[in-house]
Amino acid sequence: MTFIPFARLSLLVAAALTVVSSVHATESMRIPANKNETMRVEAQQENPSVHQVAKRTMLGRQDAGLVNFAYYVNWAIYAGLGNFMPTDIVPDHLTHILYSFADIDPATGHLTLSDEWADEQITFDGDDTTEAGTNLYGCLKQMYKMKLAKRSLKVLLSVGGYTWSQEGHFGFVTNDAARAQFVTDAVQLIEDYGFDGIDLDFEFPANADEGTGYGKLFTELRAAFDTLQTTKGDAEPYQLTVAVSSGAANYANLDVPTMDAALSYWNLMAYDYSGAWLDFVANQANVIPDGVNNVSTKQALDWYAGAGATTNKMVLGIPIYGRGFEETDGLGATYNGVGAGTTDPGVWAYKNLPFAGAEVFENTTSISSYSYDSAKREWISYDTPAISAAKGQYAADNGLAGTMFWELSTDKVGEDSLVTAAAGKLGTLDATENHINFPNSKWDNIKNNLGQSTTRRSHMRRTRAVSL
Ligand SMILES: *[C@@H]1O[C@H](CO)[C@@H](O)[C@H](O)[C@H]1NC(C)=O
Numbered sequence: 355m356t357f358i359p360f361a362r363l364s365l366l367v368a369a370a371l372t373v374v375s376s377v378h379a380t381e382s383m384r385i386p387a388n389k390n391e392t393m394r395v396e397a398q399q400e401n402p403s404v405h406q407v408a409k410r411t412m413l414g415r416q417d418a419g420l421v422n423f424a425y426y427v428n429w430a431i432y433a434g435l436g437n438f439m440p441t442d443i444v445p446d447h448l449t450h451i452l453y454s455f456a457d458i459d460p461a462t463g464h465l466t467l468s469d470e471w472a473d474e475q476i477t478f479d480g481d482d483t484t485e486a487g488t489n490l491y492g493c494l495k496q497m498y499k500m501k502l503a504k505r506s507l508k509v510l511l512s513v514g515g516y517t518w519s520q521e522g523h524f525g526f527v528t529n530d531a532a533r534a535q536f537v538t539d540a541v542q543l544i545e546d547y548g549f550d551g552i553d554l555d556f557e558f559p560a561n562a563d564e565g566t567g568y569g570k571l572f573t574e575l576r577a578a579f580d581t582l583q584t585t586k587g588d589a590e591p592y593q594l595t596v597a598v599s600s601g602a603a604n605y606a607n608l609d610v611p612t613m614d615a616a617l618s619y620w621n622l623m624a625y626d627y628s629g630a631w632l633d634f635v636a637n638q639a640n641v642i643p644d645g646v647n648n649v650s651t652k653q654a655l656d657w658y659a660g661a662g663a664t665t666n667k668m669v670l671g672i673p674i675y676g677r678g679f680e681e682t683d684g685l686g687a688t689y690n691g692v693g694a695g696t697t698d699p700g701v702w703a704y705k706n707l708p709f710a711g712a713e714v715f716e717n718t719t720s721i722s723s724y725s726y727d728s729a730k731r732e733w734i735s736y737d738t739p740a741i742s743a744a745k746g747q748y749a750a751d752n753g754l755a756g757t758m759f760w761e762l763s764t765d766k767v768g769e770d771s772l773v774t775a776a777a778g779k780l781g782t783l784d785a786t787e788n789h790i791n792f793p794n795s796k797w798d799n800i801k802n803n804l805g806q807s808t809t810r811r812s813h814m815r816r817t818r819a820v821s822l
Pocket residue numbers: 371374375602648653654
């Protein structure tokens with residue numbers, strides 16, 4: 355790669371810091387305009403030469419009970435993300451799936467699923483739509499099936515996301531009656547679809563009123579979830595998680611202590627530190643400050659800890675995508691364009707990276723990596739398996755709760771999987787049991803656990819039969 359003379363680099367950095375002091379909104383966590391638009395795929399570098407530019411000694415730790423979260427988006431089944439079905443998910447190294455996104459009516463606070471066909475209707479192998487009763491199909495039946503097969507896998511319904519946040523759908527948080535409606539609907543959706551809780555993704559409270567209202571929503575949901583647990587006699591609480599930004603402007607209005615008291619986990623969106631909004635090339639997800647851009651995961655973690663977030667509730671987010679820059683000499687330099695991207699400009703699916711002709715650079719000091727094609731002068735910030743593993747190690751070493759991924763459809767499989775790489779450093783994963791007791795579901799097959807005899811009632815029957 356071409357290194358930029360230091361003087362020029364510092365000049366660029368100085369100029370950059372005055373222009374940009376915060377992360378842009380996490381544009382990646384958004385819904386594409388056309389879910390069926392064909393994926394753009396480029397020739398892939400099969401055996402890239404990998405250059406490690408620094409070394410860092412890390413202590414191993416075998417903590418029990420760390421978590422590994424990943425988002426599954428309900429548009430992954432369409433062509434835009436390569437028709438990635440729930441049945442393609444390998445849950446072995448996951449403790450939580452965040453099923454996204456549900457939507458909200460900003461006037462009433464009414465919470466609803468967003469794609470009836472994807473969520474409830476599309477059928478998979480083994481589905482028999484002629485069976486008796488009113489039954490759930492679609493991706494959500496598959497989620498429930500996974501929960502029955504892996505009892506430590508928790509599935510939460512994720513609400514909002516970038517697109518609907520930006521369209522004002524969280525406007526309801528300042529309205530007491532609308533928040534009450536939201537809480538009622540959240541409990542009903544948990545019961546109907548067999549979720550283990552709710553994940554909120556408001557990007558981002560824009561003023562103190564929204565921050566306060568958002569905080570109240572967490573308190574109210576926690577109270578409702580605790581009541582639900584008590585009423586049903588469940589051993590485990592229903593979980594409440596949130597996606598939060600690493601950018602100062604985006605987290606400024608959060609009521610951190612109130613949220614922390616109600617939350618199970620904070621999912622830090624530790625990505626999107628660079629993109630088309632910058633006028634220089636920078637890493638999009640470096641953990642340690644790198645002197646190029648005034649944003650890093652460590653700075654964000656320090657801010658949350660200082661503001662009252664419990665460190666062992668904090669989950670380190672990892673992107674399963676890259677952010678590209680064209681016609682550039684690399685880190686800190688200027689560029690011209692961000693490239694077409696797999697589905698969105700500048701955003702490339704990890705499963706197709708690195709591109710043929712590129713070399714890969716891993717910086718284990720800043721914990722970041724990128725590919726660079728010196729002929730095309732194309733630079734792409736993305737996490738390699740080694741960097742994902744280093745982030746898992748960082749989470750474990752620093753007493754965090756674990757790691758989180760956006761999003762599953764763009765991962766590779768086997769040892770190239772970023773989800774697997776991080777999980778390998780988290781030690782024994784959280785084995786808390788999920789919920790499979792939903793007698794109030796509107797769906798017969800959720801009520802009866804897809805016909806499997808795993809409910810408490812059948813267990814009691816079995817016990818009685820034995821004692822007779
Ligand atoms: C860098 O970001 C931190 C917040 O993480 C902020 O306090 C500081 O003022 C920023 N520095 C510059 C030079 O913008």
